[in-house]
Amino acid sequence: MKDPFNMITCGVGGQGVVRMSNVIGEACARTGLNVLSGELHGLSQRSGSVVIHQRIGKRAISPLVPYGEADVILALEPMEALRYIHFLRPGGTVITNTALTHPPGETSELARKEIDGYVSYDEVVQNIREMGDLIEIDALDLAIEAGNALVVNTVMVGAMTALPDFPVEAEEVRKAIEVSVPKGAVDANLKGFDLGIKAVNE
Amino acid sequence: MALKDVMDTEERDAYMLTNEAVVRAALEADVKVVSFYPGSPQTEILDTFEKVLPHMDDLRMEIATNEKVALETVAGASMVGMRSLTSMKSVGTNVASDALYSLAYTGVKGGCLCLIADDPHCHSSQSEQDGRWFGYTSYLPMLEPSTPQEMADMVRYAFDLSEEFGTIVLIRTTTRVNHQSSIVRLGPLNRTPFEEISWKENRRPYITVGEAARQAKAVLMDKIERMKRELEGSDLNRIVLFDGSELREIEGNEEGPSIGLISAGPCYLYSIESLMKLGTPMKVMKLGVINPIPERLVGEFIKDLDRVIIVEELFPYIEGFVKGIAKDVNPDIEIIGKGSGHFSEALEYNVPIVTRAIAGVTGLDLPFDHEAHLEKAGELASILPARLPLFCAGCPHRATLWSLQRAIRDKENLFLANDIGCYSMACLEPMSWSDSLICMGASMGIGAGAQYAAKEKVVALMGDSTLFHAGLPGIANAVHNNDDITLVILDNAVTAMTGQQSHPANPKGAGGFDARKIDIEGVLKGLGVEKIVNISSYDAIANIRKVKEAIDHDGPAVIISHQECALYHFRNYRHRGGKIVPFRVDKEKCEKAYNCIRDFMCPAISIDEVDGKAQIDPEICVGCGVCARLCGYKAIGSTAVDMGGEDRPYIEVDDYMELAKGGGSQTEKEEGVQKEVSE
Ligand SMILES: Cc1ncc(C[n+]2csc(CCOP(=O)(O)OP(=O)(O)O)c2C)c(N)n1
Numbered sequence: 056m057k058d059p060f061n062m063i064t065c066g067v068g069g070q071g072v073v074r075m076s077n078v079i080g081e082a083c084a085r086t087g088l089n090v091l092s093g094e095l096h097g098l099s100q101r102s103g104s105v106v107i108h109q110r111i112g113k114r115a116i117s118p119l120v121p122y123g124e125a126d127v128i129l130a131l132e133p134m135e136a137l138r139y140i141h142f143l144r145p146g147g148t149v150i151t152n153t154a155l156t157h158p159p160g161e162t163s164e165l166a167r168k169e170i171d172g173y174v175s176y177d178e179v180v181q182n183i184r185e186m187g188d189l190i191e192i193d194a195l196d197l198a199i200e201a202g203n204a205l206v207v208n209t210v211m212v213g214a215m216t217a218l219p220d221f222p223v224e225a226e227e228v229r230k231a232i233e234v235s236v237p238k239g240a241v242d243a244n245l246k247g248f249d250l251g252i253k254a255v256n257e
Numbered sequence: 258m259a260l261k262d263v264m265d266t267e268e269r270d271a272y273m274l275t276n277e278a279v280v281r282a283a284l285e286a287d288v289k290v291v292s293f294y295p296g297s298p299q300t301e302i303l304d305t306f307e308k309v310l311p312h313m314d315d316l317r318m319e320i321a322t323n324e325k326v327a328l329e330t331v332a333g334a335s336m337v338g339m340r341s342l343t344s345m346k347s348v349g350t351n352v353a354s355d356a357l358y359s360l361a362y363t364g365v366k367g368g369c370l371c372l373i374a375d376d377p378h379c380h381s382s383q384s385e386q387d388g389r390w391f392g393y394t395s396y397l398p399m400l401e402p403s404t405p406q407e408m409a410d411m412v413r414y415a416f417d418l419s420e421e422f423g424t425i426v427l428i429r430t431t432t433r434v435n436h437q438s439s440i441v442r443l444g445p446l447n448r449t450p451f452e453e454i455s456w457k458e459n460r461r462p463y464i465t466v467g468e469a470a471r472q473a474k475a476v477l478m479d480k481i482e483r484m485k486r487e488l489e490g491s492d493l494n495r496i497v498l499f500d501g502s503e504l505r506e507i508e509g510n511e512e513g514p515s516i517g518l519i520s521a522g523p524c525y526l527y528s529i530e531s532l533m534k535l536g537t538p539m540k541v542m543k544l545g546v547i548n549p550i551p552e553r554l555v556g557e558f559i560k561d562l563d564r565v566i567i568v569e570e571l572f573p574y575i576e577g578f579v580k581g582i583a584k585d586v587n588p589d590i591e592i593i594g595k596g597s598g599h600f601s602e603a604l605e606y607n608v609p610i611v612t613r614a615i616a617g618v619t620g621l622d623l624p625f626d627h628e629a630h631l632e633k634a635g636e637l638a639s640i641l642p643a644r645l646p647l648f649c650a651g652c653p654h655r656a657t658l659w660s661l662q663r664a665i666r667d668k669e670n671l672f673l674a675n676d677i678g679c680y681s682m683a684c685l686e687p688m689s690w691s692d693s694l695i696c697m698g699a700s701m702g703i704g705a706g707a708q709y710a711a712k713e714k715v716v717a718l719m720g721d722s723t724l725f726h727a728g729l730p731g732i733a734n735a736v737h738n739n740d741d742i743t744l745v746i747l748d749n750a751v752t753a754m755t756g757q758q759s760h761p762a763n764p765k766g767a768g769g770f771d772a773r774k775i776d777i778e779g780v781l782k783g784l785g786v787e788k789i790v791n792i793s794s795y796d797a798i799a800n801i802r803k804v805k806e807a808i809d810h811d812g813p814a815v816i817i818s819h820q821e822c823a824l825y826h827f828r829n830y831r832h833r834g835g836k837i838v839p840f841r842v843d844k845e846k847c848e849k850a851y852n853c854i855r856d857f858m859c860p861a862i863s864i865d866e867v868d869g870k871a872q873i874d875p876e877i878c879v880g881c882g883v884c885a886r887l888c889g890y891k892a893i894g895s896t897a898v899d900m901g902g903e904d905r906p907y908i909e910v911d912d913y914m915e916l917a918k919g920g921g922s923q924t925e926k927e928e929g930v931q932k933e934v935s936e
């Protein structure tokens with residue numbers, strides 16, 4: 056196992072980034088794995104950018120992943136994956152949700168004709184590919200298939216679990232999901248999780 | 258984390274945030290009275306206690322009006338003999354410090370802890386204040402943890418220390434410790450019942466003035482000396498060896514390398530990781546006690562070294578002590594820190610920064626060329642638009658500020674004294690509008706001076722929580738002196754920016770229990786404000802005239818803009834069965850005037866790339882309907898019409914229920930719960 060296994064989890068405030076990292080932390084606690092996370096709480100509710108550093112393993116010492124050392128960037132929004140791309144290690148993997156969320160500032164620039172158009176998905180992923188491998192997940196589609204559009208983040212956790220280097224067993228992550236999400240939403244979350252795994256394995 | 262981890266009686270490992278570990282450890286230490294005012298990065302301590310409170314009848318909690326009141330509250334409980342705890346953000350300590358310095362003199366009885374959470378890098382603060390000086394200048398003991406587990410251990414220990422010496426114990430953190438999650442070993446949770454203590458039987462004076470103060474100072478200085486002796490031997494301060502591959506104890510007569518490193522808090526973690534990367538042997542001293550500095554121990558550590566590296570953020574605080582100690586024990590030692598130019602006094606550190614400095618000192622090659630990597634990544638990311646903090650969809654502040662801007666027309670014509678809260682974002686796009694933004698409650702004081710000095714009119718902003726925190730003295734001052742200021746109070750029912758905690762103008766107190774709601778207008782009348790204008794925030798167009806009228810008034814005038822914080826309001830609305838009724842753009846009518854986008858910037862509105870017309874994301878829109886009022890072409894309307902309703906906002910539960918009688922809302926409540934958890 057790679058020690059420490061370094062992750063950057065990111066997205067837009069309100070997408071459930073913190074919950075994603077909590078599920079992984081909970082799974083580590085259950086497995087007896089050491090885990091360390093660096094978060095920033097505060098302004099996230101206002102559609103701001105959210106990033107969480109998470110490190111698993113005995114040699115996880117400090118809470119922040121150094122630049123160029125993340126094994127994986129897990130992004131709920133593609134622009135956020137690119138925003139934190141400096142954390143990715145050469146040859147690391149980016150798993151991103153495919154749906155762009157354009158910041159209102161960008162819309163406003165467009166309305167004032169200061170830019171010609173929104174940044175496109177293709178431009179964003181093209182630049183991500185310059186830095187590492189890319190796995191694209193249409194998480195909303197899979198979440199809807201799982202029965203609840205809101206389990207997008209669990210789909211993404213599933214996708215990460217499918218990486219060969221990911222140090223926690225899928226079964227342990229499932230158990231962590233069971234205890235972390237509201238009772239009424241367990242089924243949809245587990246289904247979403249499995250679909251996320253499947254999407255990467257296929 | 259989950260509540261179960263904080264309250265579980267089973268002794269096991271749990272994944273939790275340092276701020277949650279504080280709560281867990283304090284509960285284990287049988288804390289009885291807690292009081293807080295929210296402020297990042299320590300707010301989750303308050304939030305977690307609030308979640309615990311309804312489950313524990315042996316705990317008392319208040320959300321105080323400000324940090325000073327919070328500290329006084331826990332000190333009062335401690336004087337009588339109960340264990341108590343408060344915490345505050347760096348700048349909150351400025352507010353509390355008047356009480357803090359006196360309480361150092363009087364001492365306390367029941368274990369009493371005060372956490373001070375600094376914020377290097379100003380992630381969410383107005384200044385990079387270094388709270389370590391509070392410990393030093395008040396003669397109070399101060400501990401500093403690096404990890405959640407250390408925090409838990411320190412909190413438990415600090416209660417005992419506090420009682421042993423009859424003193425408040427300070428625990429200092431920085432953002433990267435407060436917001437660090439890791440595995441914490443849960444200790445035994447044995448709560449005792451809450452029982453009032455007889456003051457009669459425990460009475461002793463807590464007085465500091467004149468002769469009493471002079472005597473108290475002597476006692477205080479003796480106390481800190483005794484603590485220094487005791488804490489020298491504490492295992493909170495550790496000396497270890499990094500032997501090139503791992504961290505271990507130094508063997509009895511082992512000489513080890515002639516270079517050492519001293520650090521504390523998260524910088525200790527960055528240092529260890531850097532050493533591991535570089536593989537360079539070094540003696541390492543970790544300070545867990547940062548006041549009183551264990552001078553004898555530091556002296557022994559540096560005595561035989563040629564060089565010592567000091568890794569600490571902000572002030573060269575430890576460095577100053579080391580320099581002083583070195584004069585006596587090893588004047589020739591080379592001290593590497595801020596004074597030597599190796600480290601900055603600004604911003605926070607991380608592993609790359611510390612690695613680079615250590616590599617520079619030891620002459621080692623950097624294991625990884627961060628600079629080149631960052632440059633390439635930066636270039637690739639430069640195509641991205643910024644994602645700045647922004648008012649939420651449905652935020653009442655956005656509407657109020659929009660009206661204010663229209664009422665003034667030209668922002669050149671006034672001095673806008675902003676204050677601290679979500680509305681501070683008036684200084685960001687799209688308003689980009691504020692002349693001063695200083696600290697909580699400052700807008701009225703700054704305004705008082707500006708109205709004398711400036712030719713222009715003065716408008717001050719203030720949130721409702723800020724009003725009770727530190728705003729009232731400024732208002733009394735303005736009324737008494739008949740200062741010509743128009744104050745806009747943004748009454749959104751909660752302390753929104755920090756996570757929608759309650760405050761005195763909210764009918765709920767800590768833990769959601771009923772509390773007495775204070776009427777803001779009544780307070781202002783009591784203070785003698787003669788011109789009070791009430792507006793409803795969402796009436797953006799109608800409010801322009803009302804705001805103008807208040808500004809035209811000579812002397813102090815107050816506009817109270819009422820509408821609950823959108824996050825708070827719509828969360829409650831969903832819990833009570835309401836379903837969001839979003840607005841939408843009628844593409845036929847949209848003329849691409851973009852009134853709803855320019856100067857408004859709601860996160861729900863974007864431009865359809867196909868036809869260039871505005872579009873509203875129904876997942877983000879909360880249906881406040883303000884944008885519809887701004888559209889000159891009446892192109893925006895409510896989806897309520899599809900349910901047989903009217904073309905207007907449906908944002909009150911009762912109102913919505915009327916609408917829903919014709920249609921269905923089935924899964925929304927469940928979705929609401931999930932949404933809540935994921936926020
Ligand atoms: C002395 C001090 N304590 C706490 C804070 C943290 N803080 C920043 S904004 C804010 C909320 C202010 O609430 P309110 O005035 O009601 O404005 P709102 O966020 O609700 O718009 C707080 C408590 C601070 N900046 N300074």
Ligand code: SF4
Nearest residue numbers: 649652679753822823
């Ligand atoms: S948290 Fe509330 S007050 Fe703050 S921006 Fe969001 S809606 Fe507005």
